[in-house]
Amino acid sequence: MTENTDVIVVGGGYAGVMAANRLTRRDGVNVTLINPRPHFVERIRLHQLVTGSDDAVVDYQTILAGGVGLVVDTVTRIDAAERRVTLASGGSLDYDYLIYAVGSGSGVPNVPGAAEHAYRISTLEQTQRLQPVIDAAHASAALTVVGAGPTGLETASELAEQGRKVTLVCGEVLGPYLHPRARRAVAKRFAKLGVTVLEGPGATVTGVTGDAVQLADGREFPSDVTIWTAGFGVPDLAARSGLSTDALGRLLTDETLTSVDDARIIATGDSVSPSDLPVRMSCQSAMQLGPQAGETVLSRIAGKQPKNFSVGFFGECISLGRHAGIVQVARKDDTVSRAYYEGGRSMAMLKEGVCWSTVWQLRQEARHPGQLDLWFKDRRRRQVLGAKAGTTSADAGRMA
Structure with a gap:
């Protein structure tokens, strides 16, 4: 009789759910998803939770395959030698394979006063703390959003x-991912909405108090509520468990998403750094990396060599309120093109469709694991890796 294989997925975000569902395509695989909360969080809707237009949560029962067990808890340590995870509740679970999908959050701001006085919105709990503050603020209260990436623009x-x-407050530039033509379109929309946009060399936050924000050029302006959306950070679980990470704390893997330390640990989503050359942290990449992490585990169970991962990007779709939006088109390797599309209700509906489609894909993978693959892949990564390896070798030669 063939023994069952126990696989633990740590983290129930986009990549973790896709990986867990993909694993159910093979009989004899026991899949356990460990997540700190009982509901799936639609992170790409958290800006809507701020204003109450969406609750940004989905019932796991509607997006997880029937064979996936859900444990509501937090992993505090991974013991690779014993193939065991320790839980915050005091228990532990053993595994044959582990998929590391702990995701990301906003980085802890190192600006004086920001940690104490600014609200972050990269997690459900952070956003839930902010929502009543916004509701209680006077209609004329001064609100400041720090960071001009997608979350900042949408919030x-x-x-x-x-x-x-x-x-x-943008820092150097409004919408750094956007092509200058698309950037001008966003600026026009903000002017229509009455948003004051601060950008340029001096528009970097140097201090936050309970009622003001200070900038690098010496300016200070009142801020009754400051919302911090700048920067990314990842949980330090891998580093605390003695596993190799990159400078940001993402788990280092090879091109099959397998840990450089342990062939039984596979990583995916925002918390993975393949060949120390990670792809952009995004729902777009997580939805692709999740199934591929599952396939790597399935290949190893079957005694086959896993395939190298491959992702492709189409760009970025950004809502500009409930009645407008913009699409920045990119090449498959995530380099931005000149093409963009802006509009009113139609673009807002397109962004709503993108958000809806991600949950639809999770459900499709749960019902028909392995049958969904809608992404066009970037074929240039091998060239970039080759160039990186050549540079590394040249640097090593000069150092010698």
């Missing part, structure tokens, strides 16, 4: 559309 738009007084 500022949502608030301004409700008639709030919003200042967006």
